Amino acid sequence: MRVFEFDSKKYGFELMMDLHRFETNPNLDFESKPHTIDFYEIMFLEESKGNVELNNQKTQLTPLMILFASPHQKKRNKITNARGFHLVFKDDFLANFFSDKLFVHRLQYFYNAAQPQFFQIDTADYELIKICLNEITAEIKNYTSDSKHIIRSLLYFVLTKLNRCYSKQYCLSKETQGNPEIYTFKEVLEINIRSMHKVEAYAALMNIDRNKLNKILKSYSGLTAQQMIHHRLLQEIKTELLYTDKTISEIALDLNFSEPNNLSRFFVKLANISPSEFRKAK
Template identity: 25%
Template sequence: MAAKSAYTLVNPQNGDLAFKIFTFEDASHFDHVQRLNYLSMLLITEGEATLKADFTDYRVEKDNLLCFSPYQPFMLTEAEGVKGVAINFHPDFFCIHKHHKEISCSGVLFGNIYEPPYVSLQSGERQSLLSLVDQMKVEMKNPELAQYDLLISYLKIFLINASRIKVAQQPEEKRSLEEGTAPYIIQSLKDAIEEHFRTRHSAGDYAELLNISGNALAKVVKSYFNKTLTGLIAERIIIEAKRELYLTSKAIKQIAYELGFNDEYYFSRFFKNNANVSPQIYRDTVGFAKEEEY
């Protein structure tokens, strides 16, 4: 009997993908532009291909681990004998911002266009990561309540190990990007949103911070992310709101205030419009209250 090639967990609230592992025997799954609403990692075990990501082409090959942030466009072309395993996970399942201090992979594995979006592995490192993948597959077949906690633990270990490998490979000084170019604007925008999303919610705020016209910034964002700048800002606010609802017992009014909303009801409408569920229902089903039960 053939081994199962895909293992999937779905968010019961909205039916969206939460976590998935699948093997691929060629590059056909990735031969068109991917703009996924979750994080994605591809571990190439055989072959080689041209990776088109951000604004650059890279030649990737066996024992490369490719890492992509949500909505980061990428595709594989000119593939020759490519095989491997993919790991996809939604920020609702595992938020790299929430676990930043533990894994430090945000800006190392994901979201840094100053560096190539892949890690080169030695054969022992590849086998160590593939062993963790096998352990995650075992847990995904396990119906016990501890399934989620163990999956998160294995995923953390995977990310920590991959981050350490990439950090060891990075040069002391990052490659600089020419000011005013699209890559420079995108990286500057990511940095600005991360620093100011609690206090600056409008697209105009970021155009002003980056000293660029609103239309020019909107055009770059649409080209790169295929979404609006307002949508990007909202997404980062929602990630933080979910983090607070999940990890703390803070009143929703307090969370709203800390995220720059003076009106709790406006914040609740904003959350529901972007997360398809109210803050209270989110907390009751996946957040702090549920955590306290165990």
Template identity: 25%
Template sequence: MAKSKIPVYDIYGIIPGHTQQDLLLSRFAPYVREHRHLHTQHGHSFYHLVLFTKGAGEHTIDFDRFTVQPYQVYFMAPGQVHSWHFNGDMEGYLVHFSPAFFQSFLADQHYLDRFGFFRGISKEAVLQIPAAMRKDAVALFENMLAELEQPREGGLDMIRMYLLQFFMQVERCCGNAEKQQVPRQKQLLLANFQQLINKHYNTIRLPREYAELLYITPNHLNALCQDLVGRTAGEMIRDRVLLEAKRLLVNEALTITEIAYALNFQDNSYFNRFFRKNTGMTPEAFRKQIHH
């Protein structure tokens, strides 16, 4: 399909002339002033996080809306889409880093998968930093900025350590305590399932087919999903198809028929029934709501 959908930025293209390999770190206020496209839906091919220290407004991640509050932090995994609508001046910190940024530093290539806020589930990725942690959180970001402003040997590794420290502190204070006790093997299996869905949602719709790819039984897969995310495997597949449908509907250049075809539905009416059953509105109504 030739027509474009939501724009997806890479870590170099989002800022003209940016050359820092695999990392972008900035205070939030100047970043917002320079990037007026933030109010429109867009995606990233990199990990992305923001710690707000001042400001108000609203931001939307994968069509879930959140009210901006001071000392709120939100995380995005590659592939998610979002838009921001701010009221007044904004302050805080922003970090972009590529999937490769930690790969040369950590022996465990799946280390970031242990953090619930990087699973790509928007409602688990927006967290409020408690008062007792705020001073330390700000200090970590200031230390990271200092490493960029006064480059020294090992500076990027220091930034990696500060980031990991921040991730672990957030997970300890704000993460789901029950999920933190989930065995590593189960976390990896769920992450692999989510990766397979992202890769094959357009062609594979049955849980048993994903179970075969994971070398487990359908019952095992379903129990895993219910235990870790409170959803069946079928619901997770359906949710991913629905999310892509919403992303495509943002692009007014695409007709509903073209979107149905792109998502591998048998016909336009089948797609309409699917969308309405799961959202309570037609694709046309959703599109009008988004562009209202």
């Protein structure tokens, strides 16, 4: 499977982010085959045709649609006539600057297995964001010693504003500076989902009481810790079924199920279809 890697030296100086308009970048490759990326990606699609498959969910494109992708997620792009902005960045670009390694985990649209990783933005909100995006592209084009600071500030605003809009659409908490256990849980879930499936294990890893963890997560996402774990585990199984040739037994072993039948029962309960039927349908 092809892996798109971030090029930090594209402009002749190190910059851990990039932004451009689709229509001014002839080298942009909309890969229609399954692929993955090693950076964060946001597509601001003012106009386009086609669809995108991300997290095993195919999305038909409509005007003013914004799509989000995280590192190592499997995706396919079947996009034509794209107009808008393409934003990519590495976690370090913001995390180190703000001394907050959990920053991207504070954003509802990244690492959210329960909600779609896209939404249609209101015109007024987009016009405000678009001003910032144009300022960022201008800073990159005319880069000086202080440009990095201006770019970071503008990008921070864009990402936080998007979080508000996304959270409002899906009735989620827009809080980004709340209880740190929320964002720590999201981080350790990504790291350990293939081996740890129980709330008790995550609570112990985080040194927090299980009931307290559930209460915090419920107020933030509307889901319990176990529900968040199940959504993320289901997503991981679907990814294995769609993008690998592994047998059900091999997937069960890799994802730490005690036996294949347990994986199948789990999958049917959450997806209302057997793993083999899901694989054939796709």
